[in-house]
Amino acid sequence: MSFFPARINDDLKLHARMDRRRLLSAGILLAGASSMPASVAAATSSGAKAKKVYAHWHWFPTSFDNWPADKDQYADYMSPDGTQGKLRAEGGFVRERPLPRPPRPEANWAVLDMLDEIKAARHIGLDGFLFNMGGIDDGSPYMIHLRNMLEAAKQGPPGFEVILSIDTVILVKTPVDAIADAILKLARNSHVARQSDGRLILGAFSPEQWDVGRWKELLQRLTASGEKVFFYPTFLDVRRTIDFMDLIDGASMWGVDKLSDIPLLKKVGKLAKQAGKVWASVVWPQDFRPHNRWFSECHNSELFRASWAAAMEIGSDAVNIATWNDYSEGSEIRPSTSIQYAFYDLAAFYIAWFKNGTMPPITEDVLYYFHRIESTEAAGTGSAQPFRFATNLVSRFADPPQNDIELLAFLKEPGELTIVTAKGAKSLKAKAGITSFRIPLVPGKVSFRLSRGDASVIDLPSAFEIRETSAYQDLLYHGGSSSRPPV
Secondary structure, three states, X not given: OOOOOHHHHHHHHHHXXXXXXXXXXXXXXXXXXXXXXXXXXXXXXXXXXXXXEEEEEOOOOOOOOOOOOOOOHXXXXXXXXXXXXXXXXXXXXXXXXEOOOOOOOOOOHHXXXXXXXXXXXXXXXXXXXXXXXXXXXXXXXXXXXXHHHHHHHHHOOOOOEEEEEEEOOOOOOOOHHHHHHHHHHHOOOOOEOEOOOOOEEEEEEOHHHOOHHHHHHHHHHHHHOOOOEEEOOEEOOHHHHHHHOOOOOEEEEOOOOOHHHHHHHHHHHHHHHHOOOEEEEEEOOOEEEHHHOEEEOOOOOHHHHHHHHHHHHOOOOEEEEOOOOOOOOOOOOOOEOOOEOHHHHHHHHHHHHHHHOOOOOOOOOEEEEEEOOOOOOOXXXXXXXXXXXXXXXXXXXXXXXXXXXXXXXXXXXXXXXEEEEOOEEEEXXXXXXXXXXXXXXXXXXXXXXXXXXXEEEEEEEOOOOEOOEOOOOOOOOEEEEOOOOOO
């Protein structure tokens, strides 16, 4: 079933069809400070302002319809019979959702949901959302979400910004004047992001989809209307960056959803900075797209951590996290049903590290875990699918699948780490600091321990059992931590 009018369903179909990789190859439960590990909470309160971190906001709000979780649009998206059964072979549109909330009684429930999102984002140190504009008509779901976001920002914590970012793929045939008029109207809002000199920050996803002449026309139209622009696009095909060098003031790049992309990320970032452009490095947690029948291997939490390390190594001016909420690509960091708060809390730690230039002190022992709930090679999984999910559209460009259980430990002093599976226990003596401990994925229940001497410090069972059979593959990395109970 569908709770959307035809117009919104049409936009959803367009979004579902749009595969960004194909272009290249050919309520939320608000985290209180008391719930966050002490080391992270202390780090995020430092007030560093020089470097900015934004998260890409794309399409998926806390709730589409304010219905109960078992009957709402997300339930439809997660069902093989949802979306009128068009994705039955794939097992549905998405594999997880924002943490459900009860229906809200207020008429402005969507604004209140957005306010909760902004508070949650600001709580971990995010400076704002980079909003993907896939529609400019007043009735477009994109514009509805954007208006809700800007309204919520008025009521939210101070300093939260919204960067307008044009989705060139969707708006490729939209007249330039119409796009300019929409931007000029939105630019009147005080929460739309600007540079310190007053220039409007304008982003764009895959600017290379438009020719340079179209961009010049848009920028000239905005300038003629009195709106000076700081043009800050996110390139999909970074080889085209050179074609736009005279137009852009800064740049970022999409992709980098596997470890083998990190050297390219560093190279492009260094070149952009050498050219005198502001550079926003990109950070991905993972990438799994069941509706496109493929996934990218992120090695548990390693891609996320390596992306942050790359941003700091090259001296990035900013970071764009991809994404806050793109459930169609499985790249969300917002607290959700499968990843829980794992990437969200890690983001708090790394945002503080990036902004302050030094690693935050670890004042509390915290264990995180990351693992899939089935092996990519398990023969009994995906029994209802007529195909197996692949690693990328063009397999020779993909990183090979890894099937590991990871225990990521933040220790205030040395200790012994143990991962317990149906095949027994494996242990590692760890130093103080951050330690990643991996063992092969094993079906059944799994738990994690920290001990010192004969004393057990933390005993943490995973909230997710690893299975050997399934009707539809779920290759999302699931997560959790000792600092929060599973939701």
